[in-house]
Amino acid sequence: MSFPKDDNxxxxxxxxxxxxSPPADFDAWCRQHSQAVGCLDPQRINAETRRRRLTSRTIxxxxxxxxxxxxWFGALxxxxxxxxxxxxxxxxxxxxxxxxxxxxxxxxxxITSKDGKRTWAHTGVIECAYRAPGLYREVRLxxxxxxxxxxxxDSIHGRKLTYSLKGKKATLSEFTPxxxxxxxxxxxLEKLNSPNLQWVGKRKTAFGEANIFRxxxxxxxxxxxxxxxxxxxxxxxxxxxxxxxxxADVYDPEHDPARNAPPGDASNYSMRRMMGGGQEDxxxxxxxxxxxxxxxxxxxxxxEVKPGDRVTEKEMIxxxxxxxxxxxxxxxxxAFSSWKLLDKIDRARKKPRKDLTTAxxxxxxxxxxxGWRFGGSTDEPILVFFIRDPDTTVKNSFRYLGKGVKxxxxxxxxxxxxxxxAKSPNTYRVVYGDLSVKDVAPEDLPLxxxx
Amino acid sequence: MLARxxxxxxxxxxxxxxxxxxxxxxxxxAATVGIAYCRLADHHxxxxxxxxxxxxxxxxxxxxxxxxRFAQWLGAICRKxxxxxxKSRFRHSLPEDTALAAKTTGSDERLEAVRQSVERLxxxxxxxxxxxxxxxxSYEKIAATLxxxxxxxxxxxxxxxxxxxxxxxxxGLGRREP
Numbered sequence: 001m002s003f004p005k006d007d008n009x010x011x012x013x014x015x016x017x018x019x020x021s022p023p024a025d026f027d028a029w030c031r032q033h034s035q036a037v038g039c040l041d042p043q044r045i046n047a048e049t050r051r052r053r054l055t056s057r058t059i060x061x062x063x064x065x066x067x068x069x070x071x072w073f074g075a076l077x078x079x080x081x082x083x084x085x086x087x088x089x090x091x092x093x094x095x096x097x098x099x100x101x102x103x104x105x106x107x108x109x110x111i112t113s114k115d116g117k118r119t120w121a122h123t124g125v126i127e128c129a130y131r132a133p134g135l136y137r138e139v140r141l142x143x144x145x146x147x148x149x150x151x152x153x154d155s156i157h158g159r160k161l162t163y164s165l166k167g168k169k170a171t172l173s174e175f176t177p178x179x180x181x182x183x184x185x186x187x188x189l190e191k192l193n194s195p196n197l198q199w200v201g202k203r204k205t206a207f208g209e210a211n212i213f214r215x216x217x218x219x220x221x222x223x224x225x226x227x228x229x230x231x232x233x234x235x236x237x238x239x240x241x242x243x244x245x246x247x248a249d250v251y252d253p254e255h256d257p258a259r260n261a262p263p264g265d266a267s268n269y270s271m272r273r274m275m276g277g278g279q280e281d282x283x284x285x286x287x288x289x290x291x292x293x294x295x296x297x298x299x300x301x302x303x304e305v306k307p308g309d310r311v312t313e314k315e316m317i318x319x320x321x322x323x324x325x326x327x328x329x330x331x332x333x334x335a336f337s338s339w340k341l342l343d344k345i346d347r348a349r350k351k352p353r354k355d356l357t358t359a360x361x362x363x364x365x366x367x368x369x370x371g372w373r374f375g376g377s378t379d380e381p382i383l384v385f386f387i388r389d390p391d392t393t394v395k396n397s398f399r400y401l402g403k404g405v406k407x408x409x410x411x412x413x414x415x416x417x418x419x420x421x422a423k424s425p426n427t428y429r430v431v432y433g434d435l436s437v438k439d440v441a442p443e444d445l446p447l448x449x450x451x
Numbered sequence: 452m453l454a455r456x457x458x459x460x461x462x463x464x465x466x467x468x469x470x471x472x473x474x475x476x477x478x479x480x481a482a483t484v485g486i487a488y489c490r491l492a493d494h495h496x497x498x499x500x501x502x503x504x505x506x507x508x509x510x511x512x513x514x515x516x517x518x519x520r521f522a523q524w525l526g527a528i529c530r531k532x533x534x535x536x537x538k539s540r541f542r543h544s545l546p547e548d549t550a551l552a553a554k555t556t557g558s559d560e561r562l563e564a565v566r567q568s569v570e571r572l573x574x575x576x577x578x579x580x581x582x583x584x585x586x587x588x589s590y591e592k593i594a595a596t597l598x599x600x601x602x603x604x605x606x607x608x609x610x611x612x613x614x615x616x617x618x619x620x621x622x623g624l625g626r627r628e629p
Contacts, residue, residue, distance in 0.1 A: 003561055003619060010565070010612050010619075017565040018585040022498060024480030026473040029502055036506040037469055045465045048513030 088192045090238040095185045098284040101130040103184070105138070107277035108253045111269045120261040121275075123253070128279075129286075130184045135293040143266065152295055155180065158390055160308065161295045170297035173308040174391075185282070188243060191215045191229060200249075202235070205242070206281065209235045214247045217349060230278075244278030251276040309373060310392065311385040313419070313429070313437075319366065319381040320414060321435045324407040326363040331402030331414050331433070335386075336379045386417065394418040397428070399447070409433030416445060458518035465512055472512075476505055479522055482596045483529045485586030489578045490533035492570060500536045504529035523598040564622075568615045576611040583608060 004010035030037050039045075105126040112119045127139040134156035140148045153160040163170035180186050191197065192213075200214045210232040217227055228247035233240060253259065253276070297303060323341075324331045326348075332340060348360040356364070370380040386398045397418035405412045409432070416428040427439040428449065442449045455463075455474070463471035480501060487500035507528050508521075515524055569580055582593045583604075590601035590608075597604070 003564070004616055007612055007616070010616055013561055013565045014569075014580065014584040014612075016559075017562040017569070018581070020587060022484065022494070024477045026476045029476060029505060030469070030473075032502065033506040033509070036509040037472075039510045040464055040467055040469055040472060040512065042465065042467045045513035 088233075088238075091233055091240050092189055092192055094237075094239050094284055095183065095189065098130075098183065099132050100286050100288045101184060101282065101284055102286045102288070103128050103279045103282040105277065105279055108251065108256070108275045110258055110271075110273045110275055111264070111266055112271040112273075113264050114268050114270050116270050118261065118264055119258055120263045121253070121256050121258040122263065122266060122272075128184070129288055129292060131288055131293050132183065136184070137292050152293055154293075154295060155388075158308070158388065159295055161297060163297045163301055168301045170301040170303045172295065172303055172305045174305070184279070185240060185243070188231060188240060191231060192240075197231075200230070200247075203232065205232065205234070207234060207237075207241065210241055211235055212248075214249065216247075216249075217346065232280075239282070239284060241282050242278060242280040243282075244276065244280075246276050310389050311374075311381045313385070313392075316381050316385040317431055317435055317437065319370075320402070320431065321407060322359075322363050322366055324402075324405075325359040329407040331405045331407065333403045335382055335398075335400035335402065335415065391420055394420055397449070399449070401447075402433075405433045407433060407435075410436060413446065416440070456519065457521040461512065461515060461518040461521050472509060475521065479525055479596070480505075481586040482522065482582055482588055482592065483525060485582040485588070486526050486529045486578060486596075487533040487536075488585055489574065489581045490530065490537050496536060497533070500533040501529060503536075504532045507532065520598070522596045526596050564619060565615070568618045568622075571618060572611055572614060576607060576614065579604060579607045580611050580615075 004013060105128055107124045109122050109124070110119050111122050122143075125141050125145075127141065129137040131137075134154060136151075136153040136155065138151040138153075140150075142148045147165055149162060149164045151160065151162045158174065160173040161170060162173070194215055196217070197213045197215050200212050202209055202211055204210075213231045213233065215229045215231065227245075228249055230242075230244045230247035231240060232242035232244075248254075256275070320331070323337065326344075327337075327341060334340065345363070348356060348364060351360070353361070367380070374380050374384055385392055394417070398415065399417070400415045401412075402414040405414055412433045414431045414433055414435075416430040418425075418428055422429075422439075424439055427441055428445060430438050430440045430445070432438070455471075457475065457478075460471040460475050460478075464475065483501035483504055484497050487504070488494065488497035491497050491500060504525060508525050511528075515521065517524075569577055572580065579593060579597070582588045582596065583590075588596070590604045593604045594601045
């Protein structure tokens with residue numbers, strides 16, 4: 001017969017197998033451990049408790065700080081320097097390769113009623129489309145989402161057609177430098193390659209989920225302020241799907257208190273204040289009909305032809321001087337120097353306005369004015385005058401020799417070019433270090449001109 | 452008069468009341484020895500380890516965060532002390548001493564087989580068995596010491612006994628002579 005035959009037998013055997021536990025003799029223990037008993041001192045225990053709490057808090061704080069730093073560093077490493085570099089490479093590639101892009105331009109403003117007592121948030125929407133190379137279409141909607149105006153621009157050939165459904169009037173402008181012929185989001189490529197880009201979180205989108213990366217910088221519109229741009233990159237496709245300026249750290253429309261205020265009469269206001277805006281619902285390679293980009297108004301529209309805004313020669317030369325003054329009174333190495341001066345310009349942008357030198361202030365203010373006029377930043381007047389405006393200079397006649405020339409040096413040439421429609425068509429306009437201009441025959445130039 | 456809770460006794464001991472710590476000592480001594488016995492398999496060594504665990508607890512009473520979990524905290528201290536003692540014993544004992552230490556005083560072959568079978572149980576199961584049969588603790592007290600429920604203790608004991616029964620039958624150590 002085997003043992004145990006049942007659980008009871010084993011239970012009984014177990015009870016028998018172990019001798020009863022010895023009784024507790026606290027007095028004997030106290031005699032043996034008098035030192036430990038001496039530790040039952042309230043003051044000592046309180047001090048120990050305080051020390052433990054302090055240590056615990058210090059450790060928790062250090063651990064939390066280390067965890068935050070690790071997550072932050074990990075996110076940066078992952079999204080910016082590590083696998084994220086690949087993600088951005090894909091993003092950049094998709095922006096560059098897109099033959100068509102559609103998106104919505106949104107802008108958020110605060111409108112204050114005529115009597116100044118009420119302020120409400122208003123969101124404007126412009127439906128946009130792009131077709132490579134250089135064709136743009138913008139459809140402005142009213143508050144009832146009805147089409148108000150349509151603008152079609154050809155940035156390569158410098159033409160723009162605008163027509164309003166109300167009154168059936170169309171305007172054909174001869175020149176429009178506002179759009180970038182490299183594409184609507186070419187400007188974001190620089191931001192995507194910036195080391196100043198930080199991952200700040202995720203948000204749901206109409207397509208799924210997007211990682212949000214923030215580019216922060218100092219800017220001023222009337223006064224200096226921290227400014228940011230949020231770039232939303234789709235988690236799955238790695239496409240740039242939205243872009244907001246400023247970012248949500250400066251203005252978040254979803255948490256704007258004025259958003260809940262009942263809207264008033266937008267046509268009768270005392271003040272409209274732009275809070276921010278962006279491009280959202282960005283889609284790539286959407287099939288678009290050619291007719292959408294034709295510079296022709298629908299039938300029955302009257303067409304008015306207007307000259308567009310352009311940079312004059314005087315403005316261009318003055319700008320060359322402003323850049324040289326900013327660059328330690330020396331003309332930069334290249335005519336389109338913004339990428340070389342970027343660090344210096346960024347440093348200036350981060351300074352409080354009162355600390356800016358005259359040269360810095362002048363350049364930043366001038367850039368801002370040209371930014372409003374043409375939508376670009378540094379170099380914009382030179383870019384518009386020599387490249388974008390096809391009616392200003394003879395193609396390929398521009399030559400820059402300004403490297404190292406001191407501002408004010410009347411003996412050295414900064415650049416030359418041929419003006420279109422000049423009185424002496426064979427001569428070149430030569431700009432000197434003192435910003436003076438002379439007409440010079442090609443044979444008198446120090447270097448041969450391009451055929 | 453209702454018995455004071457562990458938390459009340461700990462609080463009083465922290466304020467310098469040695470008799471309150473004495474009450475804790477008496478209340479948890481058996482369980483502590485049982486936990487130590489689980490690692491050391493020796494009455495005397497287990498008692499020494501338990502007393503050392505109380506000494507550590509007495510010194511570190513200010514560090515105890517949740518006073519109502521004194522029993523579990525003491526148990527954790529006791530396990531560490533016993534494990535340290537077991538390692539020290541292993542390093543400093545001759546092989547024959549170890550063998551002698553493993554032996555118990557029981558003369559009955561069945562009881563010896565039962566003790567050896569307990570030794571072969573996993574540590575967690577062995578601890579529950581010893582707390583119940585060696586320390587004589589109720590399911591509720593074991594549950595309080597281990598930070599679990601009496602039902603769980605009951606289940607663990609049941610499973611431990613089944614394992615032991617299988618072990619005893621398989622090894623034939625307890626096979627009775629006809």
